[in-house]
Amino acid sequence: MELMEETLTRLESHKTQEVMILMERVNKWYQDFHVLKDIDLTVMAGERIVICGPSGSGKSTLIRCINRLEAHQRGRIVVDGIELTEDVKAIDAIRREVGMVFQHFNLFPHLTVLENCTLAPIWVKKMPKKEAEALALQYLQRVRIADQAHKYPGQLSGGQQQRVAIARALCMKPKIMLFDEPTSALDPEMVKEVLDTMIGLAEDGMTMLCVTHEMGFARTVADRVIFMDKGEIVEEAEPEVFFSNPKSERTKLFLGQILNH
Amino acid sequence: MSSSPSLRPPVVRIDVLRWLRENLFSGPVNTALTLLAIYLLWRFVPPVLDWLFFDATWQGSSRADCHPGGACWIFIGQRFGQFLYGFYPIEQRWRVDLAALSIIVLAAPLFFSRFPQRRRWALGYFLLTPLLVWWLLYGAGILGLATVPTDQWGGLMLTLVIASVGIAGALPLGILLALGRRSQLPAIRIVCITFIEFWRGVPLITVLFMSSVMLPLFLPEQMSIDKLVRALIAVILFEAAYLAEVVRGGLQAIPKGQYEATHALGLSYWQSMGLVILPQALRLVIPGIVNTFIALFKDTSLVIIIGLADFFTAVHRATVDPEWLGFSTEGYVFAAFVYFLFCFGMSRYSIALEKRLARSEKR
Numbered sequence: 001m002e003l004m005e006e007t008l009t010r011l012e013s014h015k016t017q018e019v020m021i022l023m024e025r026v027n028k029w030y031q032d033f034h035v036l037k038d039i040d041l042t043v044m045a046g047e048r049i050v051i052c053g054p055s056g057s058g059k060s061t062l063i064r065c066i067n068r069l070e071a072h073q074r075g076r077i078v079v080d081g082i083e084l085t086e087d088v089k090a091i092d093a094i095r096r097e098v099g100m101v102f103q104h105f106n107l108f109p110h111l112t113v114l115e116n117c118t119l120a121p122i123w124v125k126k127m128p129k130k131e132a133e134a135l136a137l138q139y140l141q142r143v144r145i146a147d148q149a150h151k152y153p154g155q156l157s158g159g160q161q162q163r164v165a166i167a168r169a170l171c172m173k174p175k176i177m178l179f180d181e182p183t184s185a186l187d188p189e190m191v192k193e194v195l196d197t198m199i200g201l202a203e204d205g206m207t208m209l210c211v212t213h214e215m216g217f218a219r220t221v222a223d224r225v226i227f228m229d230k231g232e233i234v235e236e237a238e239p240e241v242f243f244s245n246p247k248s249e250r251t252k253l254f255l256g257q258i259l260n261h
Numbered sequence: 262m263s264s265s266p267s268l269r270p271p272v273v274r275i276d277v278l279r280w281l282r283e284n285l286f287s288g289p290v291n292t293a294l295t296l297l298a299i300y301l302l303w304r305f306v307p308p309v310l311d312w313l314f315f316d317a318t319w320q321g322s323s324r325a326d327c328h329p330g331g332a333c334w335i336f337i338g339q340r341f342g343q344f345l346y347g348f349y350p351i352e353q354r355w356r357v358d359l360a361a362l363s364i365i366v367l368a369a370p371l372f373f374s375r376f377p378q379r380r381r382w383a384l385g386y387f388l389l390t391p392l393l394v395w396w397l398l399y400g401a402g403i404l405g406l407a408t409v410p411t412d413q414w415g416g417l418m419l420t421l422v423i424a425s426v427g428i429a430g431a432l433p434l435g436i437l438l439a440l441g442r443r444s445q446l447p448a449i450r451i452v453c454i455t456f457i458e459f460w461r462g463v464p465l466i467t468v469l470f471m472s473s474v475m476l477p478l479f480l481p482e483q484m485s486i487d488k489l490v491r492a493l494i495a496v497i498l499f500e501a502a503y504l505a506e507v508v509r510g511g512l513q514a515i516p517k518g519q520y521e522a523t524h525a526l527g528l529s530y531w532q533s534m535g536l537v538i539l540p541q542a543l544r545l546v547i548p549g550i551v552n553t554f555i556a557l558f559k560d561t562s563l564v565i566i567i568g569l570a571d572f573f574t575a576v577h578r579a580t581v582d583p584e585w586l587g588f589s590t591e592g593y594v595f596a597a598f599v600y601f602l603f604c605f606g607m608s609r610y611s612i613a614l615e616k617r618l619a620r621s622e623k624r
Contacts, residue, residue, distance in 0.1 A: 069525065099525070108522070123536065
């Protein structure tokens with residue numbers, strides 16, 4: 001009981017009043033299809049947000065707009081004080097602050113685990129090789145995969161690859177981490193190791209936006225859970241409220257489907 | 262509770278009779294085809310081998326020494342110098358030999374993967390060896406080597422010069438064109454598409470022909486570009502267009518996630534391409550690239566149209582020489598054999614390269 005209270009206090013104390021991500025009336029279309037409808041979202045530093053919803057609801061598109069993997073057509077997105085527009089310098093500056101972990105890992109198969117992690121620090125941050133390698137080993141140790149540093153991604157299991165992907169994103173020391181369904185492509189027995197790694201990150205105060213179906217993770221770690229459906233944010237609440245007392249019918253329907261297998 | 266012991270797999274002994282029965286004589290159709298194949302081999306292979314080797318004349322110095330009924334390889338022996346060097350002055354031929362030797366010897370360290378300075382050596386090799394070879398072949402009076410003008414270059418030496426310069430020039434240009442064709446900027450994209458479609462649409466022979474006939478019309482009186490340089494430029498531009506499409510196929514095959522990961526990490530366009538995308542894409546299309554190189558090697562024979570005497574032309578001219586009339590078969594068989602040697606060599610090297618690169622990605 002005491003341990004849980006301690007963890008909760010630690011989680012709470014990392015929140016500050018600094019706005020990390022501001023999305024104001026964001027709209028996006030894929031040709032004629034209106035995929036994001038008037039999205040308003042504010043994320044404070046140190047907050048952990050879980051976004052859930054049925055497939056096609058636009059949740060992945062939403063987080064991909066934050067680091068400009070997708071471009072929004074209307075509305076404002078401000079990340080760490082930098083306005084996200086077509087300006088290449090702004091996009092590069094934002095991408096340096098935002099790390100992303102993908103559903104299909106997207107590790108570079110022709111490089112070793114260590115090289116995957118040191119690539120961006122060496123070439124983007126102009127770090128000397130030895131320093132980058134020390135940094136990479138530190139993060140690989142954090143995700144408990146340092147002993148595989150000289151293997152190639154193809155030689156690792158899915159869970160191991162995803163942990164490497166997390167370490168790779170962390171090596172750029174981002175302020176925000178985006179997770180796009182990080183465990184959806186994993187075998188069930190490997191989901192836990194990745195979620196534990198993410199919980200560890202949360203405990204260290206990282207601002208996280210996570211698109212996931214893992215409701216247990218949401219309950220443990222999230223400060224807020226957001227439910228999206230058909231391109232709009234339907235409901236947004238703290239996990240206790242969200243799971244026990246959802247307000248919208250659509251949310252109730254979704255939770256019914258996903259919590260009762 | 263413990264699992265049952267693993268058994269060894271059954272041992273299959275290779276029984277020749279059984280293999281023959283299963284693979285060559287397994288049914289009426291197969292048996293008929295096997296018998297037909299045996300008949301064809303018996304009918305055609307011995308006479309060919311007789312002509313090529315057993316009844317052929319290997320020693321001698323002139324036509325008169327040739328035995329009838331077999332190939333007369335004396336012809337090849339007598340003309341070997343011209344096949345190899347063209348009209349390169351005989352007393353300077355050692356320069357060509359030295360150039361060839363240095364290319365091979367200096368490349369040796371690159372084949373030892375344990376060699377510590379391999380990357381630096383490769384860089385130095387690819388930058389300096391061309392200069393060394395150019396100096397040895399052309400001379401230009403530097404360090405006492407007399408100038409040998411390029412219209413005296415010929416034979417296999419010329420073929421190899423055109424092929425290697427063509428390959429070395431076309432690959433980087435082809436990669437740039439492929440990247441340009443996929444560019445988001447319409448100006449670059451249109452220029453690249455136009456370039457590629459134009460050079461792929463015209464035959465190499467017309468390009469070479471136009472470079473020799475039409476180019477002088479556009480240039481001022483005094484200025485004339487060396488014939489060999491014209492041929493090299495034409496070959497490079499032509500082959501680059503083909504390589505561009507091969508490389509583009511590779512770029513398309515790379516999953517979008519790889520591009521996205523590089524963006525998410527903040528890598529610039531050239532960093533993503535050079536460090537992540539191109540290494541993977543080029544590895545994928547090694548077969549296509551080597552294919553283009555092999556075709557390039559054989560296309561070099563078209564330079565006859567602008568008056569350069571490459572290896573094939575040298576052989577051909579020897580066969581129409583009155584002294585050796587009637588030995589064209591020997592000439593062309595020899596030419597085919599030499600081309601085969603080089604092309605098959607390239608093919609084998611590419612397979613070895615693919616195997617070596619794949620090893621790093623196996624579990």
